Amino acid sequence: MSSPRYVVKEDEVTFTAMRAQGAGGQNVNKVSSAIHLRFDIAASSLPDWLRERLLGLNDQRISKEGVLVIKAQQYRTQEQNRADALLRLQALIDGASHTPKARRATKPTYGSKQRRLAGKSQRAAIKSLRGRVID
Template sequence: MLVIDAHLALPETELDERFLRADGPGGQHVNRTESAVELRFDVARSPTLPDAVRERLLARRDRRLNADGVLVIQARRFRDQARNREDARERLATIVRAALVEPKRRVATRPTRAARERRLAGKQQRSRIKRLRTRPERDA
């Protein structure tokens, strides 16, 4: 069971782990052990996730989310499998926790009259400065 928060936990049956050989330092050891972890979680078909959380996860522009709605996390930061496995699970929990928070709705506002006047005064000031940078006209 992967605990996300007090109200949500993902059962082990929904998590698919695959172990593969990691690249990087480690000498001969890295060529013989499968220490990297690929954790897959099917966001689109998960019965555990609330609908709002599922929609927020699927709406994310995340390259780890494939076209089928499966979130794929690869962990190969550490040299031993147990630490990589824990790292992948923690990263998944962080992603799901972020989707639990409902984003605030933006309230459309208009600039005040004073703000518009300040903006226009600033534009006039910049225009004057740039006009002074030009060559003076010669009297004919």
């Protein structure tokens, strides 16, 4: 069973167009093709537990005020960068909504212990041969 997908509404996201960095040919200094996406996590319609998990992420794109800022400038057109920013936002939300599977504690097997000890003794034998040779 997969977790339900939480979709962000368009009115909760603000887009700002700006000039992109890097190569762009003749249009690099005249066309605002890069997109700044701003998403206020605290004021969103996402469930409380998901908002807490998003705010708890140690992500440098989330400000102290709880605003997520994504900068998209990979493509040369504003529409493609806008779609890329929305995809990255959705990927972040999907990743935060996934609950990690609980780890079940297990003991190492007898064979793995034997292999580890054999490797250690083999390494010790190699190191003992590095000593001074007495005639």
